Amino acid sequence: MSDSKKRPLFEKQAQVAQAIGHPLRLAIIDFLKDGPQCVCDIAEYIGSERSNVSRHLSLMVAAGILGHHKKGLQVIYELKCPCILDFFSCMSGVLKQRVKDDKEILEVL
Amino acid sequence: MSDSKKRPLFEKQAQVAQAIGHPLRLAIIDFLKDGPQCVCDIAEYIGSERSNVSRHLSLMVAAGILGHHKKGLQVIYELKCPCILDFFSCMSGVLKQRVKDDKEILEVL
């Protein structure tokens, strides 16, 4: 790569994007936008095993998307900064463009 | 998942996020923000095999991030909508927050 200086930055950014690039994780983020929740409730809402949800949560913590703290037996997870929600509008932007393109193709037929 | 209606949407969104979640692909996007480029030049800039770059490009086209057209022997790829660049500010937001948190931890020591 010509600008190999940027490589480490791209790797960090890729980690963030990857942390968001999974249906279950997006569902978790969407759930957490209404407030902090424990693993237990997240797992029930998502409809997946707690152990599996636990792994997804750690992954997002590692990426810097979520924060967590203990509360008795439970561990409460929450969105770290509102900027995470910006991703949704970014992704919606791309998807809307996709629909627009598909329409144009159909009109030619 | 309680709101399984959202599932298909989350899957589409995850596809977009995943398409961005790779260092090489971020480098490609960063390169294309200055204008359309052929596979050949992208591969040279990125420093990876053409066949490999070609696959990364198809993946991003499938996700709706890139568009492409033929020009003689070459295939020119380009960013589809400026909204893709919004991702960079989103990811930077998360990374800045991460640095901020790390600083706070160090201050306590």
Next chain:
DNA sequence: ATACTATATGAGTATATAATCACATAGTAA
């Protein structure tokens, strides 16, 4: 102390992704 609950993690498996090499295709030029 025991019993219980929430969460995390190791091990194993299945699937997905990335990368490389070889080859096929499509367009160009002589």
Next chain:
DNA sequence: TTACTATGTGATTATATACTCATATAGTAT
């Protein structure tokens, strides 16, 4: 036509990811 170049794709391998189950840990309650 042949020779050349750019790109895409099949096959393979290596690695990463997702998931499940069983088990360990930490906190609570009796």
